[in-house]
Amino acid sequence: MGSEGPPAAVTVHVTGFKKFHGVSENPTETIVNNLTEYLKKKGLSKGLVIGSCSILETAGQGALIPLYKTLQSAITSKESESSSSNKIIWLHFGVNSGATRFAIERQAVNEATFRCPDEMGWKPQKVPIVPSDVAIARIRKTTLPVEEITKSLANKGYDVTTSDDAGRFVCNYVYYHSLRFAEQNGTKSLFLHVPLFSTINEETKCNLLLLARVLASHASNIRLMQM
Numbered sequence: 001m002g003s004e005g006p007p008a009a010v011t012v013h014v015t016g017f018k019k020f021h022g023v024s025e026n027p028t029e030t031i032v033n034n035l036t037e038y039l040k041k042k043g044l045s046k047g048l049v050i051g052s053c054s055i056l057e058t059a060g061q062g063a064l065i066p067l068y069k070t071l072q073s074a075i076t077s078k079e080s081e082s083s084s085s086n087k088i089i090w091l092h093f094g095v096n097s098g099a100t101r102f103a104i105e106r107q108a109v110n111e112a113t114f115r116c117p118d119e120m121g122w123k124p125q126k127v128p129i130v131p132s133d134v135a136i137a138r139i140r141k142t143t144l145p146v147e148e149i150t151k152s153l154a155n156k157g158y159d160v161t162t163s164d165d166a167g168r169f170v171c172n173y174v175y176y177h178s179l180r181f182a183e184q185n186g187t188k189s190l191f192l193h194v195p196l197f198s199t200i201n202e203e204t205k206c207n208l209l210l211l212a213r214v215l216a217s218h219a220s221n222i223r224l225m226q227m
Contacts, residue, residue, distance in 0.1 A: 009087070011051040012216045013074055015067065016093045017170065020058035020119050027194050028093035029055055031208050038209040045217040051077075051088070059118040060129075060173045067174060071181050088187040089144070089219055090178050093212070094171035096193040100200075102153070102211070103163040105191040106146045108176035110138040113168040129176045140179035144190050144219055152218045158211060159204075166191060190219055 014035060016028030032053045039050055054070050056063040074088055096103065110133050112124040128136045146162050153160045166172040175191045182189040192215060194208070 009047050009049060010089060011049045011074065011087070012089045012091050012219070013051045013054070013070055014091045014093070014212070014216070015054045015056050015070070015174070017056050017058045017063075017095065018119070020170075021116050023095055023097055023196065025197060026058070026095050027197050027208065028095055031093055031194070031212050034209055035212055039213060042210075042213060044213070048217060050216070056174065057119055058170050059120040060112060060114070060122055060124070060170055062118070062120045063170060063174050064177065067177060068181070071178070071185075075185050075187070089216075090182060090187065090189040091212075091216055091219065092171075092175060092178060092189070092191040094166075094174075094191065094193055095196060096167070096171075097196050099193060099195045100159075101195065102158060102160040103193040104146050104150050104153075104160065105142075105163050105166040105171075105175060105193060107139050107141040107164060108166050108172050108179055108191070109136075109168070110140075110176060111136045111168050112173055115169060118170055129173055130180060133180075140176055140183065142179060142188070142190050143182075144188050146190075149190075149215070149218050153211070153214060156214055158207075158214075163193065166193070188219070190215075 014032055016032035017026055018029055019026045032055055035053050051074055052070055056066055110129050112127045112129050114123045117123040150160055150162050166175050178189040
């Protein structure tokens with residue numbers, strides 16, 4: 001028998017958003033800013049690496065430059081390692097100010113219809129996110145098993161559901177670009193909507209970093225099993 005090669009590894013790149021109109025404290029910024037230090041103390045599943053933790057502007061165009069910089073640099077790094085065993089997952093966190101539960105988003109729609117101006121003052125209405133994708137109703141879906149991941153988190157005690165509607169604001173905008181990039185480059189993308197701090201209890205607040213760790217671990221473990 002020949003050599004089986006090095007064990008497969010999964011690198012997870014995490015993003016959150018800054019504060020924006022009506023949300024003075026964005027829980028996703030707190031999660032991402034503290035995640036690296038938290039994981040140094042708690043550790044990660046075998047074969048899982050956190051590649052980067054980035055905070056994006058809560059603005060359509062403003063988020064794209066750092067988003068694509070992170071996406072492309074991860075692909076370049078993967079190619080330089082010349083290892084097909086290294087897999088990449090993009091894990092995005094966004095806040096839903098009207099939610100009381102966590103929601104894992106199955107898909108994003110090629111439509112920007114912002115309910116209010118973003119942090120750069122842009123308020124598109126029925127604009128295609130990627131014009132070359134033509135149809136404003138085009139949907140891109142994550143290829144990760146959302147139901148299985150949701151069930152795993154629920155078994156850990158998190159009040160989490162699945163969702164087919166990431167809105168039409170900046171979260172959906174970023175997720176659509178990430179899913180498109182993932183499809184074109186053979187990677188994976190997943191988006192989790194988080195409620196406002198004011199709508200979740202103190203225990204859940206304290207466990208937000210644990211949630212991020214568990215979510216990343218489950219996504220990577222499932223991906224590893226599917227290789």
